[in-house]
Amino acid sequence: MTKKIAISIPDDVAERLEREPNVSAFITRAVRRQMAGETTRETLRSVGFRLTDEGLTEAGRKLDDAQAKITPELRAKAIALLSEASRGRLASRD
Structure with a gap:
């Protein structure tokens, strides 16, 4: 409706x-x-x-800062790792 x-x-x-x-x-x-x-x-x-509104604002700023640090290379690596993990192939990495 x-x-x-x-x-x-x-x-x-x-x-x-x-x-x-x-x-x-x-x-x-x-x-x-x-x-x-x-x-x-x-x-x-x-x-x-x-x-609190202040805490939520600060959390949003921190999230924005973290997202701004994600480079295309880092994003590609994360996608590859997630793909491996979803196939059950993720081994212990040092």
Whole structure:
């Protein structure tokens, strides 16, 4: 079931949405990602994790920094290792 709603958005967001062939699908995906994040945070808090906005921001920065260090060569090596592991051929490596 779907529901049609009207919203007001800033100009920069409207300009971005104008490039989308299916604005409804784009917005639905974005909102569902937000909802999944909220559910994850609620679940973590319910089992004792103390999450703060500052901590989440710092974790996001650290993740961005780590991802920026992944070179094409490192990515290729990781893919090869995962392929070996999935075939059960990963031996102990030193």
